[in-house]
């Protein structure tokens with residue numbers, strides 16, 4: 001297999017709005033580079049990048065794929081990403097290990113919501129970017145409109161470097177704005193490009209102001225510098241279906257985008273001290289694991305990028321994140337689903353390793369002698385919860401292994417057990433995300449799952465004091481039972497939980513039976529007094545009672561305590577409490593009204609609204625029953641631009657008009673079990 005120097009490598013991620021054409025572009029690149037005999041199609045399930053059945057079913061990418069393309073003695077590691085927000089964890093991994101990006105825009109649609117959102121991420125990362133306006137062969141394809149939108153929404157430093165030939169329906173290819181190819185009509189684009197490049201460098205500015213022009217070489221060199229400094233964004237035209245414009249795109253990736261040796265040295269830590277690492281194959285080994293896939297047959301596959309040094313087969317590496325050593329047998333290079341054996345992977349390049357035991361996404365592979373730790377990957381926080389129920393006993397047995405494997409490969413999935421309801425909860429980034437999780441559980445691990453909205457862990461409490469007397473008495477021959485208590489119940493401060501005090505005087509209830517009374521009360525609180533939910537925020541005083549010398553026992557007083565509590569709660573104007581979440585929503589200013597309006601129909605309490613520069617924030621508290629799957633609604637109300645975080649805030653009273661419904665639903669549930 002050809003060896004590439006670090007300078008000959010390009011790690012480039014494709015990002016865009018959903019369905020703009022990234023996966024198809026990978027196909028066209030492979031075909032143009034003669035790596036594939038034909039262009040695969042998403043609709044035919046024949047692409048290199050979308051190889052999972054769940055992707056075929058939805059005709060969309062759901063995971064990050066690594067596809068190397070060799071072009072003019074360069075190796076371009078293309079990182080194809082899913083644009084759908086539910087899978088933004090995959091994009092986070094790609095953005096972490098890429099050195100540059102191609103922002104794909106579909107010519108018929110132009111710059112869309114998703115284009116702008118991912119552009120903001122690229123800007124925050126200061127990632128050198130090219131814009132590729134694809135689907136030029138389609139109806140309504142309009143390159144100039146897309147270019148204008150790019151300037152308006154992404155920035156004035158966007159300029160065309162190739163132009164489409166032939167208007168709509170007659171698209172026949174592209175020409176370069178520079179060089180001999182440039183013909184009539186490219187003059188204006190060339191001027192615009194020269195102007196943009198001039199703005200990136202003082203000497204070029206001076207020359208441009210003086211002569212009104214720059215040479216092709218000055219523009220080409222200035223462009224390279226400008227792109228790498230994020231001061232210039234070249235815009236190219238083409239079609240993944242016809243292949244027009246793809247050679248120009250590959251050329252631009254090689255000539256304009258940085259190699260791992262051109263980007264700033266990597267910041268890392270060694271023995272707790274900060275270090276910077278140039279991309280030197282002879283340097284100390286430091287590789288970041290950026291993706292893990294769990295395959296039932298191949299086992300765990302770890303994708304890594306080497307930042308320094310060389311990772312060789314038949315060697316030992318040290319996982320500095322989990323402090324464990326790993327024996328490396330074979331090193332492979334990914335090509336979509338396939339892996340090809342290579343002897344080593346040097347600084348700047350990407351490889352895969354099979355069957356590592358303790359290595360997870362975000363870990364650093366290094367040596368024990370020079371244990372380096374690389375910065376990990378920031379993943380979005382899961383916000384959409386479902387309860388998972390295995391369909392059969394056999395599924396139950398396999399469940400925990402399957403979920404453990406699935407969370408290994410997807411750091412944006414979180415598994416928890418709700419202490420109050422006992423349900424197993426999977427939290428992901430959205431409804432499609434958890435659906436796909438269930439499909440993978442079935443396909444990969446043979447576990448059949450039923451997904452349902454999580455039960456809300458309501459609680460019961462009281463709103464006014466009450467005194468209750470209860471006599472538990474069974475004296476019908478044989479050993480009788482006798483326990484008699486008087487309890488005073490008082491509402492406690494929200495969140496105070498339970499407090500029991502013994503206020504019996506004169507031994508009305510013998511001391512030895514008092515703990516039994518408390519035990520009975522606590523048991524009853526767990527069972528619930530009127531709806532089957534835990535009782536909380538209550539103060540109970542044992543104020544009086546009586547006993548029988550023979551028939552009284554701990555058990556009789558436990559039963560008396562329990563019955564008294566349940567009856568007492570009913571007399572104390574009981575209420576239901578529900579978990580209330582704090583949500584922070586980032587959304588476009590123009591969607592604020594609609595979202596606030598919608599939140600108000602969901603019993604939200606708006607804590608704050610801060611309009612921003614186009615993107616504002618809303619802070620609110622929202623009942624869990626409304627919040628736990630709110631991300632789907634938010635996405636609809638904001639055209640996919642809204643983002644939210646969610647965390648528990650407090651327990652609040654459920655309005656009386658809803659209480660009855662909840663109690664009835666609970667009783668129905670109880671009958672079912």
Ligand SMILES: Nc1nc2c(ncn2[C@@H]2O[C@H](COP(=O)(O)OP(=O)(O)OP(=O)(O)O)[C@@H](O)[C@H]2O)c(=O)[nH]1
Nearest residue numbers: 019020021022023024042060061083135239240241
């Ligand atoms: N006519 C035409 N259709 C294209 C072109 N590129 C992509 N398509 C079609 O557009 C649709 C979406 O293409 P994909 O390649 O899956 O887009 P994507 O950006 O990978 O989409 P996600 O993975 O969902 O984010 C598919 O139906 C493709 O066949 C193109 O250049 N011309």
Ligand SMILES: [Mg+2]
Nearest residue numbers: 022023060061
């Ligand atoms: Mg795709």
